[in-house]
Amino acid sequence: MRPQTIQIFLPAGDPRGMRVAEITTRIVRVIEVPRSQLADFLKMPEAQQVGVYFLMGELSDAGLPRAYIGQSGNVGNRLVQHNQNKDFWNRALVVISLTNSMTQTHALFLEWFAIQQAAKAGRYSLENGNTGSQPYTPAPLLADCHEIHETSATLLATLGQPIFEPLRNATTVPSEKELFCCKGSGADGTGEYTTEGFVVLKGSRGRAENVASIQGTSNERLRELLVKEGVMTVQNGLYVFTRDHLFPSPSTAAMAVMGRSANGWVEWKAANGKTLDEVKRQSVTVAG
Template sequence: MQPATIKLFLTDGKPAGIRTAEISNWTGKAIAGPHSELTKLLQREELLSPRIYFLTGVDAETDMPTLYIGEAESVVKRLKQHDKREWNQVAAFVSKDENLTKAHIRYLEGALIVRANHSNTVQVLNNASSGAKLPESDQAEMDVFLEKVLQLLPLLSLGNAVDAFKIIESNDDPLNINNSESVLTCSIKGFTAKGKRTANGFVVFKDSQAVAIDRASSNRIKKKREQYLKDGLLVLNDDHLVFTQDYEFSSPSAAAAIIRGGSRYDHFWCIG
C-alpha cells in the first residue's frame, strides 16, 4: 500500500461514537458508528446513495467475530432492514464526487467477500456475491478504491471482524529469502514448522508441520486445533498435521501451542 495521510473526525467528540475517515487526495470517505447510534446514522446524508458497507459483531455461540458485507443504493434503507440483525458496528464507504454506480459497488462487494472468505478467524455471514463485470478502466479505478477501503478499515474501531482482510506477510515475500535471520523454526518429534514475527504477532508458513496428538492437559488448544482441522487450515498427513496456508497468530507462543498440541513454558522458536 502507498503511504497515506489520514484524517479521522469524531462527530460528537466520542471515540466510540460516529466517526468519519478520509485519505488525502482520495475521493472516498468512510462513515462508521455503533448500533447504539443508529438513529443518528440514519440521518447522515452520505448514506442515501450507492455505498458499500460492513456490519461487525460477535457470534453468541462460537464467540467468533462476525462480518456482513453489503451493497445498497441507500444504506439508510438497508440499515433499517438490518436493525434486528445482531451487529455492533457499521462502516460505510462513499464517494464524495458521487461517482459510485450500482455496478461499482457490486464489484466491490464481490471482491471483498472473496477476500473475507479466506479467513479462518472470522465468520462471514454472506458467503456469495454475484459481483459485477466492469469495463477495464472502471475495474482499475475500483481496485484503487478497494485498496483505500482496506487501508482505512483497521482504523475505524470495528472489532476483530476486519481481521478477515488482514494482509499477512507471506512466505513468498522475497524479504524472507534474502533475510534468512527473520525466519524462525519450531521443531518437535521430527516435525518442523517455519514462520516469522509480524507487526500483529507471528505468521506460520504454509506446509509447516505440527504433531497430530494433543497433550492430555490442553483442552483449550485441542478445541482450537479441532476447529482449524474443520476449517481446513490444518490437514492430517499420515502421522502429523500440515498447514494449508500462511496463518497469522497473536504471538509466537500461540503458534507454537498449536504446532506442539499444547502450551509449554520453554523456548519454542529458533533461527534456522
C-alpha cells in the same frame, strides 16, 4: 506504501462514537457507525447512497474477529435489515463516494473483491456464505473499483479494522525476514514473529494427536476450532495449515503445531539453531 494525509471527523465529538474518515485527495469516504448510533446515521444523506459495508463484531470461537461484507443501493435500509436479523455485529463501516458516483456495478464488484481479499488475508472470520463468481465489470469501472478498494482498505485499517492487511511483515525486505521452525513428533511448522504476535505459515504441518496433558483443556478445544474453521485440515495423519494464521503468542502457536503445551520462545528456532528467545528477547539490551 506512500505517505498520505487522512482526515477523521467526529460528528459528535466522541472518539468511540461515529467517525468519518477520508484521504484528503480521494473521493472515497468511510463512515464508522456504532450499532447503538444507527438511527443517527440514517439521518445523514450518505445513508441513502450506493455503498459497500462491513459489519464487525464479536470474536469467533477460534479467536478471530467476525465480519460480514455486503453492498446495497441504499446502505441505510440494508443496515436496518441487518440490525433486525444479525446479532453478532456492533459496528458498521460504510464505504461511499463523496461525489455520489458509485454505481450498483461498482458496488457488486467491490463486494465480491473485498470478500476475496479478506479471505486471503485471513484476519477475520467471514460470515458471508457463497462468495459467488466475479461480476462483469467494464474496464473503466474496474479501474475505479481498484482505486476505491485501495483507499477503503487504508481507511478501514486506520479506523482499527485491518481486514485486508497481510498477517506477515509485508514491509520487511524478503532477504531480511527471520523465519523460525518448530519440529518434533511429525510436526514441522514454520512461522514469523511479528508486531502482533506469531504467524504460523501456510503449509506448516502439525501433529494431529493431542498429548494427554492438554486433552479436555482449552488448548485442545482451540486446535479443534482451528480445524472446524478450516485453518488446519487433516492430511496424511497430520494437521496442515491451509493459510497463514496469527496467534497471540509464540507459545500458543507452538502448542497448535505440537499438540502439547510448549514454551514457544524455546521451541521456535532460527536456521542457525538459535531460539526465538535468543534472537528476539536476549538481543534487546539497555542502552548505555
